[in-house]
Amino acid sequence: MMTEEWRLLQTGFLSAAENMAIDRAVLVAHSKGYVPPTVRLYGWNPAAISIGYFQQLTEEVDLTACDEERIDYVRRITGGGAVFHEDEVTYSFVIQEQHPQISKNILESYKTICQAIMNGLDFLGVKSRYAPINDILVNNKKISGNAQTRKQKTVLQHGTILTDVDVDKMFRLLKVPNEKIKGKMIANVKERVTSLTHELGSDFSFEDVSNALKKGFEETFDVTFTDGMLTDEEKKLATSFQKSTFGSKKWNHQR
Amino acid sequence: MKMKSVYKVPGGKLIKIFLEYNLPMKTIKSIIIAGDFFAYPEESIQQLEQLLQGKPLDEKKLETMIKDFVKDNQVEFIGVSPTSITDAIMRCK
Numbered sequence: 001m002m003t004e005e006w007r008l009l010q011t012g013f014l015s016a017a018e019n020m021a022i023d024r025a026v027l028v029a030h031s032k033g034y035v036p037p038t039v040r041l042y043g044w045n046p047a048a049i050s051i052g053y054f055q056q057l058t059e060e061v062d063l064t065a066c067d068e069e070r071i072d073y074v075r076r077i078t079g080g081g082a083v084f085h086e087d088e089v090t091y092s093f094v095i096q097e098q099h100p101q102i103s104k105n106i107l108e109s110y111k112t113i114c115q116a117i118m119n120g121l122d123f124l125g126v127k128s129r130y131a132p133i134n135d136i137l138v139n140n141k142k143i144s145g146n147a148q149t150r151k152q153k154t155v156l157q158h159g160t161i162l163t164d165v166d167v168d169k170m171f172r173l174l175k176v177p178n179e180k181i182k183g184k185m186i187a188n189v190k191e192r193v194t195s196l197t198h199e200l201g202s203d204f205s206f207e208d209v210s211n212a213l214k215k216g217f218e219e220t221f222d223v224t225f226t227d228g229m230l231t232d233e234e235k236k237l238a239t240s241f242q243k244s245t246f247g248s249k250k251w252n253h254q255r
Numbered sequence: 256m257k258m259k260s261v262y263k264v265p266g267g268k269l270i271k272i273f274l275e276y277n278l279p280m281k282t283i284k285s286i287i288i289a290g291d292f293f294a295y296p297e298e299s300i301q302q303l304e305q306l307l308q309g310k311p312l313d314e315k316k317l318e319t320m321i322k323d324f325v326k327d328n329q330v331e332f333i334g335v336s337p338t339s340i341t342d343a344i345m346r347c348k
Contacts, residue, residue: 053297056289059271079333081269081291106295106331133268133293133333150295177261255287 007038007228008214013045016074017247023092023158024077025237030094031152034233037095039217041210047086048072049173052079056255065173075252078147082174087164089209097153101221110134110148113157117144120216126199141194161209162195258347268292268334270343283307293333317341
């Protein structure tokens, strides 16, 4: 059997609304068969908080602090929790649900896709393990969070690989249920979260991580990647989603 | 009357319920089921919130209603369940 050729997109550092709009645009384009299965690698500029589809924005995020520190915020189309995106490599993976390597079982497919991330980390010399439902751990500490949706018979999973982490900053931006135990929570998160810098020192680049992740997907799914660009159709879709959805107050403040 | 609960599902995710209670009727006036869980399709949560409007705040009835809704609409939850959502609703104060 011929090795399948998938598309690799490297879109650089973009705003929260642009990033979420592109993920959705690729989902739509692939569901219609316009583009092959796609792995996209990207970052966030400015740094941003994304919240899960079912969360309430003002319940999770201190919007005043975000404005003061020039931090973007956006609601994702995927469930899961609030994430502070600053020093990380973010991936998104789009593939039709009926693809033979994607399980109909959602939890199974989380595991398969997370395996690609873990294989990628392996290439960097970092041993990790999958912690259901949606985390990847190194030495029992979280290094990666992941979230999946399925729409139009297509799977979109996106997630983060922390390259560095500033827990104090994160807690200035996120709200906690109980201010009295905030100090304890911060100490607890510091103990439970790690990053590539923490594991490897600072002698690696964004490109090193991107390349490792690409190889992780190639190895896991036995495919090769062609470097691609967003098609004109995807760019149009992304611009439209950015305006109608991810850049709109109505979407971000809903619920 | 506005009520709220925050409930961590054992071995699962966090549910936050925002509920407006109709005290004289003992019914749910409106409800938002928020949290860091996963539900497929995502739109089902909004449908469930609409379904629960006007329904009595009664544990057994709610649990049956949510279970039936999940079954009828082929909803898949990850990190929460009909029982844990019911628990979270009943914890509102």
